[in-house]
Amino acid sequence: MSDAGIPDARAAWKREILATLSLAWPLAAANLLQMMVWAIDVMFIARLGTIPLAAASLSFALFGTLMWSLTGLTGIVSALIAAALGRGTGVVREVRRATRMALWLAVGSAALLAIAMHRGEAFMLMTGQDPEISARAGEFLAVLGWAAIPMLVCNVLRSFVSALDRPVIATMVVGLQVGFAALSNYALVFGHFGFPALGMIGSAIASSVTAWLGVLAYVALIQADRRLRAFHIFGRWWSPDWRYFRRLAVLGAPVTLTIIAEGGLFNSAAFMIGRIGADQLAAHTLALQLASFAFQVPFGISQAATIRVGYYYGAGDRDGIARAGWSAIVVGTGFMLTTATAMLVAPLTLLSLYIDPRAPQYAATVGYAVLYLRVAAAFQLFDGFQAVAAGSLRGLQDTRAPMWIALAGFWIPGLATMLWLGFRTPLGGLGVWIGLLVALVTVSAGLLGRWLLRERFGLMPAAERPPKILPATG
Structure with a gap:
């Protein structure tokens, strides 16, 4: 250059x-x-x-x-x-x-x-x-x-x-x-x-x-x-228009199964921890609520990535596709780095949005919640990354392979780790949360590989057309 x-x-x-x-x-x-x-x-x-x-x-x-x-x-x-x-x-x-x-x-x-x-x-x-x-x-x-x-x-x-x-x-x-x-x-x-x-x-x-x-x-x-x-x-x-109806169903059905795979794993975590103890379940609910609120930002960035990448995909602009996808990934991961830092340095402040963390009756719950938030600080980064990477791939109208990555990552290493550490070790609820982290790391790695090798997998537009720039939102 x-x-x-x-x-x-x-x-x-x-x-x-x-x-x-x-x-x-x-x-x-x-x-x-x-x-x-x-x-x-x-x-x-x-x-x-x-x-x-x-x-x-x-x-x-x-x-x-x-x-x-x-x-x-x-x-x-x-x-x-x-x-x-x-x-x-x-x-x-x-x-x-x-x-x-x-x-x-x-x-x-x-x-x-x-x-x-x-x-x-x-x-x-x-x-x-x-x-x-x-x-x-x-x-x-x-x-x-x-x-x-x-x-x-x-x-x-x-x-x-x-x-x-x-x-x-x-x-x-x-x-x-x-x-x-x-x-x-x-x-x-x-x-x-x-x-x-x-x-x-x-x-x-x-x-x-x-x-x-x-x-x-x-x-x-x-x-x-x-x-x-x-x-x-x-x-x-x-x-x-049955052509569009079929196209939507073919592309959308794998996204539905991907969401069920992730949502199902996180919901199963609540049932697992509920069998371990009431205090740990309460702590899980609080920590997951905070993580869920934080996740809405990278989820919005993921939706934006689908649109931005999709536009350049239609225009046949390969450089635009790369810029749109990586820009969204950097922005999403950067935000989650901020929320992860907050969970590490100010967990009691965050928990005070729901309960009084200094009240004696919440002592056990707060203790577990702080532990879970430490793990959440780590999986914030991977959760945000996998969401935005999936959104970028959807812009390339690639949904089936990401579905299999999610199903395999969430329900094989993720679930196995949750069950083993949660019920076969003294970690209990913390072990379940470590399992969630393992699942997110696995899925993030798979989606990153898919995004990096998008050319090799035939996901890019076949022919380059004169690049256009999608106007910034006003």
Whole structure:
């Protein structure tokens, strides 16, 4: 490279990092706000008593994991939209058809989930839960399940606006939902503003109403934006395009299984530690809650990476693909380094967000939580890295191999280490957390190898086209 080319290359990297940050921060903010929506439901149900809280916690664990997995099935539409924008030919038609079929897939898969949730009580009993708690959870899930349809529709519309350089709309919509979730829970759980007091069922209804409000907000904001309105994604919604439907299903199904593999392992950790002791389970819940909040930022960066890499993939710009992927990986890992440092140097401050760490009754829980946070500080880096690397590979429309990497990494060395150290050594819950770390390290290594060898695996575009620069988010 000539001396004149070095400043140009540096400028390109700087633009890419800034563009990634501009796209990622609204998505990360929306992820954090979405967690607040779920937290609000739990806060209101907690006031109903121990049994409703236990039933709701189990219900959210099951429903939340399945919902998260289906967002992977439908959210892959952002990669197809970005690639269409990168190609620059037939953009309106391609984007409209991809989004329409993603909406079809969202409604269909969500309806199946809603029907499956009517078997919630049987599932809880099968896992050995208390009969009374299982019954309450079954009633709750039967109503909550129907919130899946508007939630997944929101996910598709969020992917659409984000891929088209309007991620702030997603932040605005979820911010609106946070306030409405609190208001509707207040009205329906305890019976205010003339509504009957419906208890847990009221919270499930509030979740559905809040999700449908999100759909209406997205529709209104899309129609109000000239650029978004031009794609007419709500026109001829009944007209199928089976080529796009199949493409979405083929690309999205492995993402769904990848999420289930990760979510299932982390949920199984709670059941394992629950068999070890109540204090360790409480500590696990607190430490994992902190780690989950921190994870929402690299998850947002991962979503941005899918869009940025997908755009350059469609444009046939190999240098752009490399810059977009590595920029996202550096930004995501850098953030997680910050949160890891906080977990090491200020664990009590972080725990004080939930409990008083100096209260005598929490002494044992705090002691275990501090140990778990030390392990969490390590796996923060690998968790963030694997999330962003997976997002970058999705931009290359590569989902099947990452699925096998996740299944193998999480459920072979990860699960084996959790079981061995958790139940065959004195480490107990700490051993389970070390197993989670082993799983994340393994998956991160596999995804890194896949990304580094993307050319050898045939993931890159076949022909180089004149490179274009995706504008930074405004």
